Amino acid sequence: MKLKNAFPGFKAFRLLTLMLVVSGYGERLEAQNNQQGFVQLREGVIINKNRNELYIATPQWRVQAISIAAGQPSWTSNTEAMPLAVFNTKLLCLDKNTTRGNKIGIVELSLSSRGSKLLDYTTALPDSVNTGNANNANSVFTISPRFVQNNTYLSWQYTYYPVRGIYDEQSQQQENNRPTVDSGAFRLEKTAGKLRVMKNIELPPGLNQQSPVMVNNINNEKGQFFSADRLHTMTGTSIASDDVFERYRWEVFEAATGRKLSELTDYRSYAPFYVSGNTIIYEKGPYARLINGNMTEEPLVIVAVDLQNGNMLWKKEILDNVNRGPVPPGMEQ
Numbered sequence: 625m626k627l628k629n630a631f632p633g634f635k636a637f638r639l640l641t642l643m644l645v646v647s648g649y650g651e652r653l654e655a656q657n658n659q660q661g662f663v664q665l666r667e668g669v670i671i672n673k674n675r676n677e678l679y680i681a682t683p684q685w686r687v688q689a690i691s692i693a694a695g696q697p698s699w700t701s702n703t704e705a706m707p708l709a710v711f712n713t714k715l716l717c718l719d720k721n722t723t724r725g726n727k728i729g730i731v732e733l734s735l736s737s738r739g740s741k742l743l744d745y746t747t748a749l750p751d752s753v754n755t756g757n758a759n760n761a762n763s764v765f766t767i768s769p770r771f772v773q774n775n776t777y778l779s780w781q782y783t784y785y786p787v788r789g790i791y792d793e794q795s796q797q798q799e800n801n802r803p804t805v806d807s808g809a810f811r812l813e814k815t816a817g818k819l820r821v822m823k824n825i826e827l828p829p830g831l832n833q834q835s836p837v838m839v840n841n842i843n844n845e846k847g848q849f850f851s852a853d854r855l856h857t858m859t860g861t862s863i864a865s866d867d868v869f870e871r872y873r874w875e876v877f878e879a880a881t882g883r884k885l886s887e888l889t890d891y892r893s894y895a896p897f898y899v900s901g902n903t904i905i906y907e908k909g910p911y912a913r914l915i916n917g918n919m920t921e922e923p924l925v926i927v928a929v930d931l932q933n934g935n936m937l938w939k940k941e942i943l944d945n946v947n948r949g950p951v952p953p954g955m956e957q
Contacts, residue, residue: 662710663852664769666896666907668943669926670707670715671852675735676900679707680926681943685720687739688940692900695928695938699738705731706943708778709769714742716778718767722746726753728780753782753806760947762787777828782806848877852898855879860893869913876904876931886931902931910944 705717722729767780848857864871
């Protein structure tokens with residue numbers, strides 16, 4: 625289903641945020657909440673709380689449904705796509721094969737029919753946008769859900785950073801050296817089942833704001849970070865010198881009561897996370913380490929860890945949508 629001239633005369637408003645509206649509009653941006661039935665853990669990883677499973681994009685751009693308890697895939701899609709949001713019994717995904725240049729495609733996969741393809745939608749973004757399939761050194765395209773009260777939005781943003789040579793103070797001040805940002809909105813209507821272009825003035829305030837969700841202190845003086853569904857919090861404290869790889873201690877709490885659930889160690893002070901029962905799920909990598917003279921590499925993965933004993937239950941490699949090479953000549957080291 626292609627959208628053409630859905631709002632004639634409003635091309636300026638097609639600086640958009642791909643948006644899924646379940647019902648109405650909200651007045652203020654709220655963090656992700658557990659009323660939606662799903663949360664985004666990171667780009668390409670969606671957790672369906674109602675089914676106790678998560679949806680990932682594999683390195684081969686296939687969508688997989690993974691049981692949180694067992695860590696095993698229940699189905700793998702034939703469609704090349706990246707999960708974005710759960711909508712009723714459908715999984716909305718970014719369609720790799722229809723997303724190129726300034727085109728964007730959304731595909732619906734059936735959750736009840738093992739990821740079979742239902743419908744797809746395509747439309748054009750502004751000419752200045754390049755959706756691409758990988759972020760690189762001078763451009764970033766992101767798309768993810770946002771929640772405003774009981775409404776769910778899929779927002780996208782394209783940022784272009786002009787390529788620069790050796791630093792020059794005079795050229796640095798020129799207007800064309802500044803990053804440019806495009807954003808705006810579509811709406812997926814629940815009853816009509818189609819995308820409609822929206823005007824920027826219709827968007828809730830602050831829809832495109834993105835930042836780690838730091839919360840007020842609950843039971844100590846440390847800053848705490850919410851889990852993806854805001855039901856738990858985490859603190860990260862340095863407990864070793866810089867030459868120790870896993871030098872941070874994570875402490876995980878219930879957000880409502882402040883009750884401490886567990887302590888873990890990691891190489892970062894924080895990572896986006898989600899807690900299901902006695903299991904914590906978060907991302908690791910990619911990174912490379914020199915261990916006993918041997919270089920080992922860890923790809924981008926989602927891991928599940930037992931909160932009671934700290935043992936890893938399972939891990940799954942996921943799509944790393946960042947172009948990490950090649951580097952410019954002379955900078956290979």
